[in-house]
Amino acid sequence: MPNTEPNGMLHGTLDALILKTLTWGARHGYGIARWIEDTTDERVTVEEGSLYPALYRMERRGWIAAEWGTSELGRKAKFYRITPKGRRQLAADIEQWSQFAAAVSKVLLPA
Amino acid sequence: MPNTEPNGMLHGTLDALILKTLTWGARHGYGIARWIEDTTDERVTVEEGSLYPALYRMERRGWIAAEWGTSELGRKAKFYRITPKGRRQLAADIEQWSQFAAAVSKVLLPA
DNA sequence: GTACGATACATAGATAGTCTTGGCACACAC
DNA sequence: GTGTGTGCCAAGACTATCTATGTATCGTAC
Numbered sequence: 013m014p015n016t017e018p019n020g021m022l023h024g025t026l027d028a029l030i031l032k033t034l035t036w037g038a039r040h041g042y043g044i045a046r047w048i049e050d051t052t053d054e055r056v057t058v059e060e061g062s063l064y065p066a067l068y069r070m071e072r073r074g075w076i077a078a079e080w081g082t083s084e085l086g087r088k089a090k091f092y093r094i095t096p097k098g099r100r101q102l103a104a105d106i107e108q109w110s111q112f113a114a115a116v117s118k119v120l121l122p123a
Numbered sequence: 124m125p126n127t128e129p130n131g132m133l134h135g136t137l138d139a140l141i142l143k144t145l146t147w148g149a150r151h152g153y154g155i156a157r158w159i160e161d162t163t164d165e166r167v168t169v170e171e172g173s174l175y176p177a178l179y180r181m182e183r184r185g186w187i188a189a190e191w192g193t194s195e196l197g198r199k200a201k202f203y204r205i206t207p208k209g210r211r212q213l214a215a216d217i218e219q220w221s222q223f224a225a226a227v228s229k230v231l232l233p234a
Numbered sequence: 235g236t237a238c239g240a241t242a243c244a245t246a247g248a249t250a251g252t253c254t255t256g257g258c259a260c261a262c263a264c
Numbered sequence: 265g266t267g268t269g270t271g272c273c274a275a276g277a278c279t280a281t282c283t284a285t286g287t288a289t290c291g292t293a294c
Binding site: 131134150151153154171172174175194196198199200201 | 240241242243244245246249250251253
């Protein structure tokens, strides 16, 4: 029974998830969302109304770069790749997530 | 070097952190914030502008109950305790956090 | 005697990001 | 010819956090 993630828990982690996805190669927006959902067994879902604003935001900040191309199924699609600046951001985000997740778990799941 | 948590990463977890804190006994708002920061080695900080609205919200929802009393230092303070409804909510929140954190870590920190 | 930091609560407004909903376009299967 | 999957986009609502500020008391240092 997937979809354990309802409210705004993605807050602050969506960017990192997208950046990390792109380290495996360029992908279009739709493909990014599918990949994240597949990888998390549908426990993290990415709504399109969250995905595209996030992509614009990150492109504006220079973390990713976009280019129009053709999808595997022959459709017009915009492909994103991660930039060097994006990789630095990702590294910082991952460090931050690790610290934060460990801290929260220490409170919520004490031995 | 504490304070690794900047932006709105607390989103969706603050309630659970507060509820969990109260399972160790009734506390006033200020004490809750101090306890969370101490327990996480200052890696999670709780701003007062986030704390008090959260307490009101949870009281309104019946997850916690408030009562005026006197602090350890002899000051007037409002003490909160967790209700049975709050305990059920906490259990659900913890389950949700575990699933979510595991899913995100699977993406961000692959072996 | 006053300036400061810690304790303790409270509110207003800004901010930011996600979610809801809807629309467009194409392809394929039934 | 209808539905489902692919793919993009935008407007607005929503919600929670953060910033900033205010109140008040107390102890301590100067």
